[in-house]
Amino acid sequence: MTQTEQIPAEAVIHNACILDGDRATFTEESADTWIVIAEGTVVARGRGDGWKDRAASAQGEVIDAAGGFVAPAFVDIHCHGAGGASAEDGADAIDAILDVHRAHGTGKLALSYVSNTIEGLCRSLRAGAGLVRDRAMLMGLHAEGPFLSPDFKGAHAPEVLTSPTPEAVEAILEAADGTLAQITIAPELPGALDAIARFSAAGVRVAVGHTAADYELTAQAFDAGASILTHAFNAMPGIHHRAPGPVLAAAEAEHVTVELINDGVHVVAPVAQMLHDLVPGRLALITDAMAATGLHDGNYHLGSLPVEVTDSVARLVTSDGTQGAIAGSTLTMDDAVKRAVAEVGLSPFDAVQAASLVPLRAVGGAADDSSLLAVGMPADLLLLDEGMNIRGSRLGG
Known part of the structure; x- marks a missing residue:
């Protein structure tokens, strides 16, 4: 996937570290989290092998993040x-x-x-x-x-x-x-x-x-x-x-x-x-x-x-x-x-927080405890490699 390639509206992204949510549960060393999007919306998130069941039943693309990051836009x-x-x-x-x-x-x-x-x-x-x-x-x-x-x-x-x-x-x-x-x-x-x-x-x-x-x-x-x-x-x-x-x-x-x-x-x-x-x-x-x-x-x-x-x-x-x-x-x-x-x-x-949640919150677009990629949120997200370069994106829901 290249920087210009768009992540589809239906996808399972795994082997990733999701840079969103509760800082206390975040570990950069372990890229074992996954996220599922459908119709441009986040429908599930998890850790471990649960993505495999999702992938088996999903109609969209299965994307291996290769140990990289999923970030909010x-x-x-x-x-x-x-x-x-x-x-x-x-x-x-x-x-x-x-x-x-x-x-x-x-x-x-x-x-x-x-x-x-x-x-x-x-x-x-x-x-x-x-x-x-x-x-x-x-x-x-x-x-x-x-x-x-x-x-x-x-x-x-x-x-x-x-x-x-x-x-x-x-x-x-x-x-x-x-x-x-x-x-x-x-x-x-x-x-x-x-x-x-x-x-x-x-x-x-x-x-x-x-x-x-x-x-x-x-x-x-x-x-x-x-x-x-x-x-x-x-x-x-x-x-x-x-x-x-x-x-x-x-x-x-x-x-x-x-x-x-x-x-x-x-x-x-x-x-x-x-x-x-x-x-x-x-x-x-x-x-x-x-x-x-x-x-x-x-x-x-x-x-x-x-x-x-x-x-x-x-x-x-x-x-x-x-x-x-x-x-x-x-x-x-x-x-x-x-x-x-x-x-x-x-x-x-x-x-990533300094480039997404913090500025959005500063102008009244998010609460202090917001998770921008929580279940039910628009899947406005980026797929980053380990060097923080953009591999793919889905912007605009």
Whole structure:
């Protein structure tokens, strides 16, 4: 079975280690678990030789996982684009974005918009709301700005950054029409704490990011309802022994999910490992992928800003033609997971959870005790080899 081969709607998969469910019963050393799917739904799971009776009576394919892994489909809650297209490009671009990320194991993603004027963002959100209803893979929208710090703007156009007025907040909620899954806000801006409370009350997950906030103010934002830290360590103060900053505030707030762009560029492996140890069970792998994802090095745009991609690293092009700030990534979720295991030192179980259940839970798509491949759940799954490479997939039920 190749990466592009689809697992059929009727199948028995055995000789596998299922990276889903109760961590206490999970053993990576023993690939003796099996799973049965019928009509695109998980109908049975077990351990040992019980699969043989199922295979004898099943009409579908019997798949030997060869000691590899069965994993839930990946979930990306922070994704700007791929395949030469960006979220802002609208309906004509969305399938190019989804096709690239689906090919790399993502079953659901939140479509992320870079900062724009309030009017421009609302236009994008109105268009995006229709896409969410038309495309099952889209789980919602993410507004990364424009309520961001000009001192930590990263790859966001400075001229559109602004503070969150009550009028702007209501306009965004109205435009998204219930499809806004996440919004990133710098809590030090005037009116930000009130905006965090309002978005949270409306069911939108608020992320702290692109911020100059210190530890104390970040903690206030989490108390006000914020529950995500946008791409940890990037576009925010770091950890200092006398100024612990947003990352440690997030570590101490147990309801907060911490995003990580695990490409080895945004955060190097030893720091990523430290972050995982700080927030066990609360680390969410994201791509922050932009238009160049799935393509080649060259010149692209992120929002209105020119970007040059060299050796797969995207950076802004400054007025003098030199490379500036990192501008999103060209990362895919399968690569983020492989790096988490091979370079950061996470177990396959923890890496897959960080790429599926944890981000899904962060935007309200799963409960704390959810099993994404429990009996009765859609069979949105991946078959991985022992190196965490995708051998086959079934996405979309």
